[in-house]
Amino acid sequence: MNRTVFFLSDGTGITAETFGGAIMAQFEITPRRVRLPYIDNVDKAHQIVRQINHTAEIEGQRPIVFSTLVNMEVLSVIKANCHGMLLDMFATFVEPLEKELKLTSNHRVGRFSNVTKSQEYHDRMEAINFSLAHDDGQSNRDLASSDIILIGVSRSGKTPTSLYLAMQYGLKASNYPLIPEDFDRRELPPALVPFKKKIFGLTIQPERLSEIRHERRPDSKYASLENCRHEVHEAESMMRREGIRWLSTTTKSIEEIATTVLQDLEPTQNF
Amino acid sequence: MNRTVFFLSDGTGITAETFGGAIMAQFEITPRRVRLPYIDNVDKAHQIVRQINHTAEIEGQRPIVFSTLVNMEVLSVIKANCHGMLLDMFATFVEPLEKELKLTSNHRVGRFSNVTKSQEYHDRMEAINFSLAHDDGQSNRDLASSDIILIGVSRSGKTPTSLYLAMQYGLKASNYPLIPEDFDRRELPPALVPFKKKIFGLTIQPERLSEIRHERRPDSKYASLENCRHEVHEAESMMRREGIRWLSTTTKSIEEIATTVLQDLEPTQNF
Numbered sequence: 001m002n003r004t005v006f007f008l009s010d011g012t013g014i015t016a017e018t019f020g021g022a023i024m025a026q027f028e029i030t031p032r033r034v035r036l037p038y039i040d041n042v043d044k045a046h047q048i049v050r051q052i053n054h055t056a057e058i059e060g061q062r063p064i065v066f067s068t069l070v071n072m073e074v075l076s077v078i079k080a081n082c083h084g085m086l087l088d089m090f091a092t093f094v095e096p097l098e099k100e101l102k103l104t105s106n107h108r109v110g111r112f113s114n115v116t117k118s119q120e121y122h123d124r125m126e127a128i129n130f131s132l133a134h135d136d137g138q139s140n141r142d143l144a145s146s147d148i149i150l151i152g153v154s155r156s157g158k159t160p161t162s163l164y165l166a167m168q169y170g171l172k173a174s175n176y177p178l179i180p181e182d183f184d185r186r187e188l189p190p191a192l193v194p195f196k197k198k199i200f201g202l203t204i205q206p207e208r209l210s211e212i213r214h215e216r217r218p219d220s221k222y223a224s225l226e227n228c229r230h231e232v233h234e235a236e237s238m239m240r241r242e243g244i245r246w247l248s249t250t251t252k253s254i255e256e257i258a259t260t261v262l263q264d265l266e267p268t269q270n271f
Numbered sequence: 272m273n274r275t276v277f278f279l280s281d282g283t284g285i286t287a288e289t290f291g292g293a294i295m296a297q298f299e300i301t302p303r304r305v306r307l308p309y310i311d312n313v314d315k316a317h318q319i320v321r322q323i324n325h326t327a328e329i330e331g332q333r334p335i336v337f338s339t340l341v342n343m344e345v346l347s348v349i350k351a352n353c354h355g356m357l358l359d360m361f362a363t364f365v366e367p368l369e370k371e372l373k374l375t376s377n378h379r380v381g382r383f384s385n386v387t388k389s390q391e392y393h394d395r396m397e398a399i400n401f402s403l404a405h406d407d408g409q410s411n412r413d414l415a416s417s418d419i420i421l422i423g424v425s426r427s428g429k430t431p432t433s434l435y436l437a438m439q440y441g442l443k444a445s446n447y448p449l450i451p452e453d454f455d456r457r458e459l460p461p462a463l464v465p466f467k468k469k470i471f472g473l474t475i476q477p478e479r480l481s482e483i484r485h486e487r488r489p490d491s492k493y494a495s496l497e498n499c500r501h502e503v504h505e506a507e508s509m510m511r512r513e514g515i516r517w518l519s520t521t522t523k524s525i526e527e528i529a530t531t532v533l534q535d536l537e538p539t540q541n542f
Contacts, residue, residue: 003372012530019290022339023364026376037530064368068293085371093294093358097335100356101274105297115524128431135403160399163434167525253386254438259283259308 002059003031006052006084008067010074013037019089020066031064039069045077056083070107120170127166127173134174135159140191143174147267149195150175151239152202153231154222155212157249157257161202164254171267183234188242200261201239201246206232208250273330274302277323277355279338281345284308290360291337302335310340316348327354341378391441398437398444405445406430411462414445418538420466421446422510423473424502425493426483428520428528432473435525442538454505459513471532472510472517477503479521 005024007016013035024031036048055063065084069075079086094105115121133139134146136159143149148171150158158175165173182189192199204212206228213223221227239246245264249257276295278287284306295302307319326334336355340346350357365376386392404410405417407430414420419442421429429446436444453460463470475483477499484494492498510517516535520528 012526014526014530015289015293019286019360022286023361023368026341026361026365026379027368027372027374028377029372029374037534062371064371070297085367087364087367089290089364090294090297092363093360094297096356096358097294097298100333100335101298101300103298103300106299108297116522121524125431128434132403132406132430159403160396160438163399164438167431167435167438251387253392255283255285259285263308 003029003061004055004059004063005031005033006048006055006063006065007033007035008039008048008065008069008078009035009037010040010069010071011037013068016066016068016089020064020087023066024064039074040071042073042077045074046081049078049081053081053083070105072107124167124170127170128163130172131162131166131174134172135162137176143176143191143195145172146174146195146198147171148173148261148265149192149199150202150261151178151192151199151244152246153178153204153209153228153235155209155216156202156204156235157252157254158202160254161249161257161261164258165261168258169262178231178235178238180231183231183238186238188238196242196244198265198267199244200265201235201244202249202257203232203236203239203246204248205250274300274332275326275330275334276302276304277319277326277334277336278304278306279310279319279336279340279349280306280308281311281340281342282308284339287337287339287360290339291335291358294337295335310345311342313344313348316345317352320349320352324352324354341376343378395438395441398441399434401443402433402437402445405443406433408447414447414462414466416443417445417466417469418442419444419532419536420463420470421473421532422449422463422470422515423517424449424475424480424499424506426480426487427473427475427506428523428525429473431525432520432528432532435529436532439529440533449502449506449509451502454502454509457509459509467513467515469536469538470515471536472506472515473520473528474503474507474510474517475519476521 005020007013007020009016017035039045039048052063052065063084065082065086067086067088068090070090098105134142148165150162150173152158154177162173162175165171176192206225209232210223210225210228217223247257247260276291278284278291280287288306310316310319323334323336334355336353336357337360338357339360341361369376405413419436421433421444423429425448433444433446436442447463477496480503481494481496481499488494518528518531
């Protein structure tokens with residue numbers, strides 16, 4: 001099916017694409033997706049109109065056009081001339097909210113404009129650096145200043161989840177692997193003991209873990225199903241014994257894991 | 272101002288919060304934000320209604336309720352009983368699209384459901400691992416398999432941008448620092464020469480660079496304004512000479528940098 005979906009924005013277009021993409025996912029079609037960011041003046045608006053109308057002509061049906069444009073001059077050019085189906089995400093919700101809040105919206109462009117000097121952005125960059133420096137138990141030094149400590153066996157999903165928590169929520173997320181020595185000792189690694197309240201465990205089905213490890217180190221003992229079964233069993237026993245909250249990541253995306261971690265630990269988010 | 276904004280979802284609520292947050296950013300208020308994910312049955316819907324109505328009573332005005340709920344049974348409980356201002360992001364756009372596309376929407380919950388087995392998700396995890404392994408020129412081995420190579424002086428924003436490109440777009444983004452030795456030699460590092468087409472340069476105002484470096488290594492030569500001026504000047508000269516596209520990150524967020532990189536390099540995105 002030839003159908004193109006455009007995402008129009010004065011800024012990066014990330015919000016338009018995230019939201020428009022979620023809406024389009026409700027339909028069993030795979031449209032061509034075109035993000036058109038930084039449409040910040042009338043000239044560009046006219047150029048975009050030509051592009052959309054050209055697509056409409058070639059495909060013989062009107063393109064879907066999601067817009068988060070807040071610049072009214074730009075938007076009016078699109079509205080007046082575009083042959084696509086315009087879904088104006090801005091006006092649809094902002095106008096009723098203006099009435100409800102008894103406030104005028106500021107037509108500020110983009111979530112990300114001039115953020116680099118803000119404390120929030122600074123904290124977010126710090127969190128990313130922190131999570132990188134505390135990946136895979138690289139440093140015990142600053143566990144005290146972590147907002148969240150993820151534990152689990154190697155390849156249970158700790159690293160991408162920590163980075164996601166840092167990048168999206170500005171949280172200092174460190175991660176700490178549970179290794180065979182910990183299981184032999186049958187105790188939580190001593191470095192972690194003082195911080196139980198901010199520890200969250202990740203586990204995974206041994207079958208899936210073995211698959212993932214085989215991609216890294218084919219035919220190793222590390223990747224063998226038997227070893228994965230043993231490690232997962234020991235890790236789960238330890239977390240249960242120590243009263244640590246945990247989650248199986250087997251069928252979960254990093255967004256889903258992060259959402260559950262946030263719900264359970266309720267750390268103080270920077271934003 | 273006491274005003275609470277709720278984000279309701281059958282899934283993680285990330286789409287609801289991203290989009291609803293962008294809408295609320297149009298107003299000069301700082302509402303309390305509450306994300307309520309995984310509202311996937313009628314019991315939870317009733318519980319949420321009590322929470323929203325309790326807030327309405329305490330605050331003496333109706334909360335704003337952004338919803339991406341797709342489960343009609345759950346949504347109808349909220350619609351019938353909630354005393355908040357309900358902004359139904361789903362129906363608002365999906366219904367007109369059903370008419371336009373002559374298709375019924377599938378009411379599928381969440382962008383992220385059951386994604387872990389998909390090729391897309393697999394590629395995304397691979398990209399994150401790749402970007403971590405190729406941070407800061409750690410390995411020259413796989414530059415050929417990079418989708419994007421970011422270059423620039425130390426602390427110009429390469430690391431967070433590569434991770435963002437990997438995490439959000441499944442792109443294998445590596446980064447490679449330009450160091451004083453490269454400037455003395457006045458040549459692009461030899462490892463990079465074959466891959467000019469996928470190189471993008473990041474630069475930064477020397478004053479800002481010096482600030483950032485002082486946070487890491489106070490009062491070092493590395494952080495001195497004089498040294499930062501020299502390195503930035505040399506890096507920009509080199510990129511200009513080599514015909515490499517580049518951008519100043521001084522006032523840009525990682526989302527803005529990534530958007531520009533994608534516009535300019537047009538790599539084949541995995542999604």
